[in-house]
Amino acid sequence: MIRDTKTINSIVVHHSASANSTIQSIDRNHRYRLHPYPNGYGYHIAYHFVIDKEGIITKARPLKEVGYHAGNWGVNKTSLGVCLIGNFQYEKPEKKQLQALKNLIVELISGLLNDNIEMFGHKDIKPTSCPGLNLYPEVVKIKEVIENENHEEIEFLSSMWTEIEENKINAEQTMIRIGQRADLLRSLGFQNDDPKIQFLKKLWLDLDEERNDIQQTQKELHDRAELLRKS
Numbered sequence: 001m002i003r004d005t006k007t008i009n010s011i012v013v014h015h016s017a018s019a020n021s022t023i024q025s026i027d028r029n030h031r032y033r034l035h036p037y038p039n040g041y042g043y044h045i046a047y048h049f050v051i052d053k054e055g056i057i058t059k060a061r062p063l064k065e066v067g068y069h070a071g072n073w074g075v076n077k078t079s080l081g082v083c084l085i086g087n088f089q090y091e092k093p094e095k096k097q098l099q100a101l102k103n104l105i106v107e108l109i110s111g112l113l114n115d116n117i118e119m120f121g122h123k124d125i126k127p128t129s130c131p132g133l134n135l136y137p138e139v140v141k142i143k144e145v146i147e148n149e150n151h152e153e154i155e156f157l158s159s160m161w162t163e164i165e166e167n168k169i170n171a172e173q174t175m176i177r178i179g180q181r182a183d184l185l186r187s188l189g190f191q192n193d194d195p196k197i198q199f200l201k202k203l204w205l206d207l208d209e210e211r212n213d214i215q216q217t218q219k220e221l222h223d224r225a226e227l228l229r230k231s
């Protein structure tokens, strides 16, 4: 079933329930149980993303295709499924897997989707042990970290917006502030592909190469704050 990606309002996190799962084994399993016909990526996998123990993310189903991963039709229709390989009832998720999960969620919230996105563990939807005793609390933690980071970023964007509005900083000073902020985020461990840093880089380059004037920059600060408020 095809849907408008704007209707997506939640992300459901699963585990594969076996330490030895591979894309191929999940594909075979879901082919028999759930999706006899291949999706737009050629898989039968119900999840939209699978994250292996190295933190490598496989796109297993196009976002616009509904996957039968949650065991609840209403939720399937409006959600994305993300599966981490492992049985987290017994083992612990790898750091790389959790980092990849967080990056993926941030990217989905800030880039692809513009609705109010909620994040769940599968057991929030129906009685199941999925995503396992050792992963579920990490899902809750990631959710909190993202909320705090969003809150902090909105504060920064709003304060810059206000300073421009009150003519306290010109284009050049704005660029310095943007650069300092990016340095701070890098020192906190954010990578260059993080959406927060990418946004700052684009803002800086647009000013530097005179694609944007200060008013346009101010508008983009506002738009990003609005996007974060919604997520």
Ligand SMILES: [Zn+2]
Residues within 6 Å of the ligand: 013, 014, 015, 069, 122, 128, 130, 131
């Ligand atoms: Zn599950």
